[in-house]
Amino acid sequence: MRILVVEDDPVLMNGLKAGLRLSGATVDGVETCADAEAALRADRFDAVVLDVMLPDGSGFDVLGRLRGQGNVTPVLMLTALDEARDRVHGLDAGADDYLGKPFDLDELAARMRAIARRGRGRAQAVLRFGDMVLDPAALSATVEGTPVALSRREFAVLAVLMERPEVIRSKGEIEQQLYGWQEEVESNAVEVHIHNLRGKIGRDTIETVRGLGYRMKAST
Numbered sequence: 001m002r003i004l005v006v007e008d009d010p011v012l013m014n015g016l017k018a019g020l021r022l023s024g025a026t027v028d029g030v031e032t033c034a035d036a037e038a039a040l041r042a043d044r045f046d047a048v049v050l051d052v053m054l055p056d057g058s059g060f061d062v063l064g065r066l067r068g069q070g071n072v073t074p075v076l077m078l079t080a081l082d083e084a085r086d087r088v089h090g091l092d093a094g095a096d097d098y099l100g101k102p103f104d105l106d107e108l109a110a111r112m113r114a115i116a117r118r119g120r121g122r123a124q125a126v127l128r129f130g131d132m133v134l135d136p137a138a139l140s141a142t143v144e145g146t147p148v149a150l151s152r153r154e155f156a157v158l159a160v161l162m163e164r165p166e167v168i169r170s171k172g173e174i175e176q177q178l179y180g181w182q183e184e185v186e187s188n189a190v191e192v193h194i195h196n197l198r199g200k201i202g203r204d205t206i207e208t209v210r211g212l213g214y215r216m217k218a219s220t
Contacts, residue, residue, distance in 0.1 A: 001116050001136070001159075002177055004045045005029040006036040006062070007078070008055050016049060019105035020112065024139050024152060028180045033057040040066060044176065045073055046116040049108070052079035052090070060093050067094035074115035078103075113137060120163065127162040129216050132201060134162055141201075148200050153178050157193045161206065165216035168209050 003020055007013045008031040017027045028043075030036050033056050040048070052059040063075055076097040077090040087098045096115040099108060113136055117125065127134040131144045139155055141148045150158065160169055160177050171190045178193075179185045186192075194214060198206055207217035 001046045001113070001156075002026045002044070002180075003028075003047050003049060003112060004036070004039055004043075005049045006033075006054065006059065007031065007049070007051045008053075009051075015105070016108075020049075020109060023106075023109035023113075024136060024155060025109070025112070026156070026177060026180050031055065033059070033062045036062050037065065040071060040073065047074040047076065047112050047119065049078050049112070050075050050095075052077060052086070060089060063090070063093050063095060072119065074119040076108075076111055076115060078108075110137065122163075127159060129162045129165050130205075130218060132162070132205075134159055143201055150197075150200065153189075154193050154197055154200075157190070158197055158201070161214060161216050165218075168213045168215045170213040173213070 001024070003025045005013060005016045005020070005027060007016060007029065013029050013031070017029055020027045028039065030039055031054070033054050036050070050059040050062060059077060059079070063077070066073070066075070074096045075094070076099060077095045078099050078101065079086065080101045090098050096118070097111050099111060113125070125135070125137060127136070133142045134155070135141070136159060139152070141150050141155065141158065156178055157174055160174055174190050175185055178189070194206055204217060207215050209215060
């Protein structure tokens with residue numbers, strides 16, 4: 001899951017990034033309304049954490065413009081203004097969830113998983129494909145009930161593929177889920193992760209579609 005955090009407090013920003021990364025997310029951060037809108041025009045995110053009070057305006061205004069443009073990216077509003085009228089304002093403006101400060105990082109991560117899941121039209125918290133089960137909350141994977149140890153990025157690759165197993169995912173799509181703006185992407189990183197996954201979950205489970213990308217392959 002790739003998340004954009006819009007927050008101007010550097011201490012809180014660093015805490016949000018660290019906490020969400022521990023939950024398995026890839027996280028990018030900006031500090032202003034202008035940078036948030038530029039990021040959302042240029043990139044695709046699974047969800048946004050949006051502070052209300054920003055140096056150059058209100059998160060409510062960012063949200064309103066976002067929804068006015070037809071952008072349906074799930075948004076969680078984050079603010080110290082936790083009165084009922086503020087929550088109503090945010091939700092009526094198009095927010096998917098609302099969390100007041102101070103907050104628990106585990107709760108925030110769970111809420112982000114929930115709104116991202118709903119944004120994809122998925123009700124179940126876990127991903128299933130054949131005899132494989134992937135649990136994003138626990139960052140755990142099992143095959144035929146047996147736990148499989150995956151690195152954070154191996155887990156992220158498998159989650160992308162299992163989210164819509166019939167869809168071919170390009171190398172670029174997968175890289176976007178794995179790396180934030182400041183992270184260097186090695187040219188063969190996706191191929192290495194796919195190779196490692198095949199060694200752990202079965203060589204024939206992930207199909208290479210030449211020239212297009214990868215998808216899950218059902219056993220025959």
